[in-house]
Amino acid sequence: MKSSVTRYAAKRILQLIPILIAITFLSFAMIRLAGSDVVLQRMESTGQVLNQQIIDAERARLGIDKPFLVQYGTWFSRLLSGDMGTSFVTGKPVFSVFISKLPATLLLAFASVALTVVVSIPLGVLAAVRQGRLTDLLIRFSSFVGNSMPNFFVALLLMYVFSIRLKMLPVISRNTGALGCILPAATLAVAMSAKYLRQVRATVLDELGRDYVDAARARGVRFRTVLTASVLKSCMVTIVTLLMLSIGSLLGGTAIVESIFMWDGVGKLAVDAITMRDYPLIQAYVMWMSIVFVMVNLIADISYRAIDPRVRMSGGRS
Numbered sequence: 001m002k003s004s005v006t007r008y009a010a011k012r013i014l015q016l017i018p019i020l021i022a023i024t025f026l027s028f029a030m031i032r033l034a035g036s037d038v039v040l041q042r043m044e045s046t047g048q049v050l051n052q053q054i055i056d057a058e059r060a061r062l063g064i065d066k067p068f069l070v071q072y073g074t075w076f077s078r079l080l081s082g083d084m085g086t087s088f089v090t091g092k093p094v095f096s097v098f099i100s101k102l103p104a105t106l107l108l109a110f111a112s113v114a115l116t117v118v119v120s121i122p123l124g125v126l127a128a129v130r131q132g133r134l135t136d137l138l139i140r141f142s143s144f145v146g147n148s149m150p151n152f153f154v155a156l157l158l159m160y161v162f163s164i165r166l167k168m169l170p171v172i173s174r175n176t177g178a179l180g181c182i183l184p185a186a187t188l189a190v191a192m193s194a195k196y197l198r199q200v201r202a203t204v205l206d207e208l209g210r211d212y213v214d215a216a217r218a219r220g221v222r223f224r225t226v227l228t229a230s231v232l233k234s235c236m237v238t239i240v241t242l243l244m245l246s247i248g249s250l251l252g253g254t255a256i257v258e259s260i261f262m263w264d265g266v267g268k269l270a271v272d273a274i275t276m277r278d279y280p281l282i283q284a285y286v287m288w289m290s291i292v293f294v295m296v297n298l299i300a301d302i303s304y305r306a307i308d309p310r311v312r313m314s315g316g317r318s
Helices: 001-032 036-044 054-062 068-080 093-127 134-148 151-165 180-206 211-218 222-254 257-260 266-275 278-309
Strands: none
Touching: 001 068, 001 266, 036 054, 036 068, 068 093, 093 134, 093 222, 093 266, 093 278, 134 180, 151 180, 151 257, 180 257, 211 222, 222 257, 222 278, 257 266, 266 278
16 A cells, blocks of 8 residues: 555656646746836836836846746756746845745644634534534525635624724734734635535535435434444545645635735735736746645545545556
8 A cells, every 4th residue: 555655646746747847837928928027117116217228237137138938948947956046126035035934824824724624524514414404504504605705805804803893803914923813814714614614514414315324323323423433434535625625725825815914924925026026936936836736636635545445546446
């Protein structure tokens, strides 16, 4: 089993290489075709006089006066040697800037996932067990409301209630500590919990309708034992999939929430880089998201084998 998992992981990691190359090329091309210029953007924001000679000299210094393929080849060759370039705005190495913001995003992502697990799994199971009753209706209605609200609206609502009215939490996260993480994590967890709650409910209902549940109940096994020992165990593949996808989407998609709460993470860094046309930082963010999603899917696939031995890594018969 260990050798098969190792072979499967190595195969998937090798598949990551051409995917990353294609993604970097496409993102590099789209950034250059965006129709804006980092030099003009910077000079207009600082109020400098737009002199063509100065503009040409700055473009030459940044290396963006060369043809597209030459720019991409130069950037990619440096990347292979471990150099992700230098920020056009700050002049600092992209790798060190990116790594300095990463812990804040990791904290926010895992706090959101933990809160989602605490809320969605128990409520999803409760809604399935109480199918058609008032409890089920209230939980499904709450999930519908939570799923229909966009993140920015939830963020403003939580700010108004807990920061402005109750004055319990800071409006803006002045640091990346636990107190400042509460509102951003809750904002992300609201939509995720609402979505995954319904999926957990549907998965548990599907398992409760299977023959082995009726057979266990007919033998006198307590319903709670069947639920915890058999039904939830069978549902773990779906639950793990949801959690893995949540981690991937959070690590790569917290930009809006981080910007609203001024959470100093990778997402806010990416928004600022896009605003200032800081191409090296944008490229680093695109690579980060690509690696996260591929690796999260790899971990999820390997977890299936540990949870359910019937799953075969090579796609063989189960």
